Amino acid sequence: MRVVITGGAGFLGRRLARAIVERGHLRDATGAQREVSEVVLADVAAAEGLDDPRVRPMAGDVADPAFVAAAIGGDTDSVFHLAAVVSGEAEANFDLGWRVNVDATRHLLERCRALARPPKVVFTSSVAVFGGALPDVVPDNQALTPQSSYGAQKAVGELLVHDYTRKGFLDGRSLRLPTVSVRPGKPNKAASSFASGILREPLAGVEATCPVPAETRMWLLSPRLVIENLLLGHETPAATLTQGRSVNVPGISVTVGGMVDALRRVAGDAAAARVRFAPDPAIERIVRTWPRDFDPAYGRSLGMRADADFDAIVRQYVDDELRR
Amino acid sequence: MRVVITGGAGFLGRRLARAIVERGHLRDATGAQREVSEVVLADVAAAEGLDDPRVRPMAGDVADPAFVAAAIGGDTDSVFHLAAVVSGEAEANFDLGWRVNVDATRHLLERCRALARPPKVVFTSSVAVFGGALPDVVPDNQALTPQSSYGAQKAVGELLVHDYTRKGFLDGRSLRLPTVSVRPGKPNKAASSFASGILREPLAGVEATCPVPAETRMWLLSPRLVIENLLLGHETPAATLTQGRSVNVPGISVTVGGMVDALRRVAGDAAAARVRFAPDPAIERIVRTWPRDFDPAYGRSLGMRADADFDAIVRQYVDDELRR
Numbered sequence: 001m002r003v004v005i006t007g008g009a010g011f012l013g014r015r016l017a018r019a020i021v022e023r024g025h026l027r028d029a030t031g032a033q034r035e036v037s038e039v040v041l042a043d044v045a046a047a048e049g050l051d052d053p054r055v056r057p058m059a060g061d062v063a064d065p066a067f068v069a070a071a072i073g074g075d076t077d078s079v080f081h082l083a084a085v086v087s088g089e090a091e092a093n094f095d096l097g098w099r100v101n102v103d104a105t106r107h108l109l110e111r112c113r114a115l116a117r118p119p120k121v122v123f124t125s126s127v128a129v130f131g132g133a134l135p136d137v138v139p140d141n142q143a144l145t146p147q148s149s150y151g152a153q154k155a156v157g158e159l160l161v162h163d164y165t166r167k168g169f170l171d172g173r174s175l176r177l178p179t180v181s182v183r184p185g186k187p188n189k190a191a192s193s194f195a196s197g198i199l200r201e202p203l204a205g206v207e208a209t210c211p212v213p214a215e216t217r218m219w220l221l222s223p224r225l226v227i228e229n230l231l232l233g234h235e236t237p238a239a240t241l242t243q244g245r246s247v248n249v250p251g252i253s254v255t256v257g258g259m260v261d262a263l264r265r266v267a268g269d270a271a272a273a274r275v276r277f278a279p280d281p282a283i284e285r286i287v288r289t290w291p292r293d294f295d296p297a298y299g300r301s302l303g304m305r306a307d308a309d310f311d312a313i314v315r316q317y318v319d320d321e322l323r324r
Numbered sequence: 325m326r327v328v329i330t331g332g333a334g335f336l337g338r339r340l341a342r343a344i345v346e347r348g349h350l351r352d353a354t355g356a357q358r359e360v361s362e363v364v365l366a367d368v369a370a371a372e373g374l375d376d377p378r379v380r381p382m383a384g385d386v387a388d389p390a391f392v393a394a395a396i397g398g399d400t401d402s403v404f405h406l407a408a409v410v411s412g413e414a415e416a417n418f419d420l421g422w423r424v425n426v427d428a429t430r431h432l433l434e435r436c437r438a439l440a441r442p443p444k445v446v447f448t449s450s451v452a453v454f455g456g457a458l459p460d461v462v463p464d465n466q467a468l469t470p471q472s473s474y475g476a477q478k479a480v481g482e483l484l485v486h487d488y489t490r491k492g493f494l495d496g497r498s499l500r501l502p503t504v505s506v507r508p509g510k511p512n513k514a515a516s517s518f519a520s521g522i523l524r525e526p527l528a529g530v531e532a533t534c535p536v537p538a539e540t541r542m543w544l545l546s547p548r549l550v551i552e553n554l555l556l557g558h559e560t561p562a563a564t565l566t567q568g569r570s571v572n573v574p575g576i577s578v579t580v581g582g583m584v585d586a587l588r589r590v591a592g593d594a595a596a597a598r599v600r601f602a603p604d605p606a607i608e609r610i611v612r613t614w615p616r617d618f619d620p621a622y623g624r625s626l627g628m629r630a631d632a633d634f635d636a637i638v639r640q641y642v643d644d645e646l647r648r
Contacts, residue, residue, distance in 0.1 A: 244469070
């Protein structure tokens with residue numbers, strides 16, 4: 001079993017690779033459980049910090065078809081396509097966003113289609129495909145009305161995955177991930193970067209700025225459950241995907257104020273006091289268009305699940321990233 | 325006022341050009357009514373049969389950015405983007421469909437965006453963006469779930485038009501046209517071609533084959549009202565488009581049997597007897613995924629309208645195409 005992860009040097013890519021090699025086996029396109037022999041981490045920079053002989057970093061541009069062809073060899077069984085230009089950057093740089101989030105996705109699907117034995121493809125989509133006037137709780141059949149370029153690009157990616165799958169070119173699955181919190185490391189250009197920053201920075205003794213009001217409600221999932229649900233989305237037999245190839249991944253609906261309260265409960269008043277609210281209209285405008293809550297019945301029926309509450313998410317970060 | 329119509333040599337393109345030069349004026353991007361000085365008909369073949377000095381045919385490939393740049397000069401005020409690979413052909417030739425229906429649309433939008441004074445863009449989308457398990461009457465907020473490559477490609481086109489408009493690159497409008505009936509001329513590779521053929525051929529004394537059962541319900545609009553609604557979609561001020569840039573254009577919901585009944589009432593038993601039912605699974609599979617009826621409240625609120633009934637549609641064809 002040979003697996004390729006695009007965006008593999010990123011936080012989620014590396015965690016996914018680690019989970020795959022620890023697990024040791026995955027279900028291939030025929031439904032058979034097979035031993036994992038190699039996990040290729042394709043990304044702009046070579047992935048670091050994964051000390052396993054089965055993990056092979058490959059540096060290159062996923063928007064370059066030659067690199068994608070090299071990474072996705074004819075013996076590839078599964079592709080997790082995580083590489084993307086994040087929301088804030090896609091909004092600031094329109095052309096880069098369409099090139100990487102759409103053109104590269106299409107090249108990747110073309111590459112898979114061209115192989116004699118096309119791999120299974122798991123595409124990470126986003127709740128940003130929804131936007132505008134939304135119900136308080138978004139149902140599975142909600143229309144895609146993105147209000148950001150990132151959301152529009154992910155919606156196009158889903159349409160591609162759906163059509164390639166419908167035509168029998170490959171077996172694709174699009175998983176709409178909630179905002180991932182708490183991400184370790186540095187802030188990034190995602191409009192949702194603060195949803196990790198307001199936990200991570202205070203826990204490190206550093207002040208954090210929250211660019212949206214405390215009452216802003218978000219749809220969140222921890223890194224551990226993102227990985228668990230990505231693997232579940234991969235393992236689910238095609239016959240089980242009776243409601244289409246796009247799945248709203250479960251999450252929890254929490255206000256930013258509620259996130260800070262959880263931080264206070266887990267790490268104390270001093271940590272919570274390090275969060276400063278300073279509205280940023282550009283970020284607020286993007287975040288305000290995102291859905292705040294879902295009824296992810298389809299995803300749940302596939303066995304996907306969310307964290308118990310945000311306290312559990314904060315504790316998970318402390319366990320996974322600070323206690324190591 | 326300089327107007328470019330892609331697919332301009334086609335039946336709708338020529339009718340639209342005729343309507344524009346007869347009308348003589350259109351509202352430009354600033355909202356001002358301006359005299360029409362030129363209508364460029366860009367298409368693979370030079371348009372014929374339009375004897376007006378303001379109409380200029382241009383032959384070329386809309387999937388070729390150089391041709392699009394030549395057709396859409398810096399002085400272009402409005403573009404009607406009608407050119408497309410039709411549904412049956414897009415299903416049979418996957419790569420051609422994505423190249424023409426998506427890549428060419430994106431190149432066209434890029435060309436418009438690059439101009440100092442970007443033109444208004446009217447994009448013809450289709451009810452094929454809907455599909456699968458649909459309510460009997462499709463509401464305006466129905467999710468886009470295309471079940472054909474053509475529908476997926478039109479959905480991507482709408483996402484592009486929406487995002488270019490949202491970013492302020494141009495003023496775009498996507499009009500989801502019902503199946504157009506009765507089209508004159510020869511059958512084409514659209515899966516819906518029979519929806520004209522079963523009227524047109526019998527009226528010319530020729531037998532016609534209907535590839536779907538008589539109880540198949542379709543969403544239809546006559547050529548005259550397609551043109552009227554396209555012009556209305558163009559003229560509507562941007563401020564009026566409060567529910568987004570994609571509009572379900574009104575139509576009427578009629579079964580194929582009802583269409584033949586109308587033919588009988590307008591042209592007699594002999595004409596109706598020329599329709600032979602012979603199921604074609606490939607056509608049936610595509611048509612069955614299309615919506616059968618709509619509540620096009622948004623389109624109606626913009627002033628768009630449908631034919632009174634299918635008898636009126638048959639009579640219109642007799643008046644417009646057979647009595648000339």
